[in-house]
Amino acid sequence: MKITLHLMNNLFFILIIILSTINQIKSEEYTVGDDYGWNTGFDYFEWSQKYNFSVGDILVFNYVQGQHNTYEVTEDTYRSCNSSTGILQMYDSGNDKVSLTEAKKYWFICNIPDHCRGGMKFGIEVKQGSSNPGSTPQPPPPPPTQGSNNGYKIVQINGMVAWTLLAIFGIWFFELDFLIYCKII
Ligand SMILES: *[C@@H]1O[C@H](CO)[C@@H](O)[C@H](O)[C@H]1NC(C)=O
Numbered sequence: 001m002k003i004t005l006h007l008m009n010n011l012f013f014i015l016i017i018i019l020s021t022i023n024q025i026k027s028e029e030y031t032v033g034d035d036y037g038w039n040t041g042f043d044y045f046e047w048s049q050k051y052n053f054s055v056g057d058i059l060v061f062n063y064v065q066g067q068h069n070t071y072e073v074t075e076d077t078y079r080s081c082n083s084s085t086g087i088l089q090m091y092d093s094g095n096d097k098v099s100l101t102e103a104k105k106y107w108f109i110c111n112i113p114d115h116c117r118g119g120m121k122f123g124i125e126v127k128q129g130s131s132n133p134g135s136t137p138q139p140p141p142p143p144p145t146q147g148s149n150n151g152y153k154i155v156q157i158n159g160m161v162a163w164t165l166l167a168i169f170g171i172w173f174f175e176l177d178f179l180i181y182c183k184i185i
C-alpha cells in the first residue's frame with residue numbers, strides 16, 4: 001500500500017515535469033530587432049516579417065531604460081502614431097517581456113516623441129499554436145545570417161535541459177522506489 005502510494009506520487013511528479021517541458025518547447029522568445037534591439041534607425045516592419053508568431057511566444061524589447069518604451073496600441077494608434085487614445089499596455093523596463101497570449105494582431109510603438117513616426121513601430125499577427133500536431137513540430141531555423149538571435153536556439157537548449165533533468169529525476173526516483181521496495185520485502 002505504502003509502496004503504491006509512493007510510486008504514484010513520483011509518477012505524478014514526473015508527469016508535472018513532462019508537462020512543463022512540453023510547455024517550454026512550445027513557447028519561443030523573440031528579441032525584437034534581434035541583436036539591434038529596440039532602437040531608432042531599424043526596419044521593424046522587415047523584422048516582423050521574419051518570423052511566425054504563435055500564442056505562448058514572448059517578445060523581448062531591449063533598450064536603454066528612459067530612451068525608449070514599449071506601448072501595445074490599437075491599429076489606429078499604430079497607424080497615426082497619436083497615442084492620445086488607443087493604448088492597451090505600457091512597458092518601460094528596458095527589458096520588456098511581452099507574452100503573446102491571444103491569437104490576434106498585436107501593434108507596438110515607442111511612445112517617445114517622434115520615435116513612432118521615425119519607424120519604431122510594427123504589427124504582428126499571432127496565430128494559434130501548430131494546429132496540426134501530426135506535422136513536424138518546428139520548421140528548421142532560418143540560416144543565422146549576421147548572428148541574428150532567433151527563438152529556436154533558446155527553445156532547443158531549454159528543451160534539452162528539461163529532458164536531461166527529466167531523465168535524472170526519473171532514474172533517481174525509480175531507484176529510490178526500488179530500494180524502498182527491497183527493504184520492506
Ligand atoms: C511562416 O508560415 C508560412 C506559411 O505557413 C511559411 O510559408 C513560412 O515559411 C513560415 N516562416 C517561418 C520563418 O517559419
Ligand SMILES: *[C@@H]1O[C@H](CO)[C@@H](O)[C@H](O)[C@H]1NC(C)=O
Pocket residue numbers: 082083084085
Ligand atoms: C491626437 O489625437 C487627438 C484626439 O484624437 C487630437 O486632439 C490631437 O490633436 C492629436 N495630436 C496630433 C499631434 O495630431
